[in-house]
Amino acid sequence: MTEVGYEVADGVATLTLDRPEVLNSFNRPMAARLQASLDRAAADEAVRALLLTGAGRGFCAGQDLAEAMPQDGGDPPTIESIVRGSYNPIVRRLRAIEKPIVCAVNGVAAGAGANIALACDFVLAAEHASFVQAFSKIGLIPDSGGTFLLPRLVGLARATALTMLGEKLTAAEALSLGLVYRVVPGDALLAEARALAGRLAEMPTRGLGLTKRALNAGLVNDLARQLEVEAELQGEAGRTEDYREGVAAFLGKRKAEFRGR
Numbered sequence: 001m002t003e004v005g006y007e008v009a010d011g012v013a014t015l016t017l018d019r020p021e022v023l024n025s026f027n028r029p030m031a032a033r034l035q036a037s038l039d040r041a042a043a044d045e046a047v048r049a050l051l052l053t054g055a056g057r058g059f060c061a062g063q064d065l066a067e068a069m070p071q072d073g074g075d076p077p078t079i080e081s082i083v084r085g086s087y088n089p090i091v092r093r094l095r096a097i098e099k100p101i102v103c104a105v106n107g108v109a110a111g112a113g114a115n116i117a118l119a120c121d122f123v124l125a126a127e128h129a130s131f132v133q134a135f136s137k138i139g140l141i142p143d144s145g146g147t148f149l150l151p152r153l154v155g156l157a158r159a160t161a162l163t164m165l166g167e168k169l170t171a172a173e174a175l176s177l178g179l180v181y182r183v184v185p186g187d188a189l190l191a192e193a194r195a196l197a198g199r200l201a202e203m204p205t206r207g208l209g210l211t212k213r214a215l216n217a218g219l220v221n222d223l224a225r226q227l228e229v230e231a232e233l234q235g236e237a238g239r240t241e242d243y244r245e246g247v248a249a250f251l252g253k254r255k256a257e258f259r260g261r
């Protein structure tokens with residue numbers, strides 16, 4: 001079993017969560033495989049954008065709940081060790097990889113699966129997709145960055161309702177709350193997500209990566225510090241080949257050819 005499919009085409013690495021019989025819920029091998037796949041895509045210069053999706057009818061149902069239960073008399077892993085070992089490294093990577101990441105939510109996204117989707121840069125959802133902060137129903141708290149990102153995305157009052165009540169949101173509701181970039185018909189989802197990731201991969205991807213770094217910093221900085229971050233990162237963007245190419249193409253009235261350098 002591969003657990004996470006990995007394919008590269010046209011500058012886009014597609015990572016597919018692949019345990020469809022349990023709605024792609026995470027056991028530790030799948031989490032480790034996703035971490036390794038994210039590292040591989042981050043390190044590969046030919047990869048300029050990532051696409052994350054799920055196999056089958058679900059995107060990801062969060063933690064595989066059978067894994068945390070005692071098996072064959074052995075001690076189950078502690079929940080804390082699962083969160084530290086599986087989810088925290090995934091979310092840190094999704095936010096730290098300086099390449100755009102598109103998430104194509106092809107079905108239900110529950111628990112850690114929902115928050116992993118929200119940690120991506122663009123969330124495209126199929127019309128039939130849904131999002132559920134399932135944690136409260138089993139007595140847990142939101143993890144995978146949910147308590148950090150949700151209040152910033154939808155405000156504290158809505159984040160409180162979503163996480164405490166654990167009600168399922170339709171894709172349309174998620175769009176209206178600002179959790180999702182676009183909702184598309186299910187049969188068009190993958191093509192739309194590939195087109196978006198492909199378009200991003202042809203852009204000045206060093207600049208996009210630095211934009212992501214600046215946006216991450218802006219989630220926690222005050223204005224004075226953030227203006228400094230912008231000045232520093234703009235300096236870095238201004239030293240890229242893509243910046244020179246962009247300006248030359250504009251002045252030469254031709255289409256720019258960006259290389260992500």
Ligand code: T3D
Nearest residue numbers: 021022023025061062063064065068079082110111112134
């Ligand atoms: O160790 C720790 O717990 C710490 C980490 C926490 C992070 C978390 O993510 S906690 C939250 C864990 N996730 C959940 O609580 C969600 C549980 N699943 C559901 O509530 C529902 O399955 C869904 C709302 C996601 C989808 O419902 P539905 O009706 O579309 O599908 P289903 O029939 O419930 O599920 C289909 C199959 O997938 C089913 O197996 P079966 O009966 O066909 O053999 C079901 O048992 C399996 N499945 C779904 N989610 C999980 C799962 N198996 C294991 N773990 C799951 N999370």
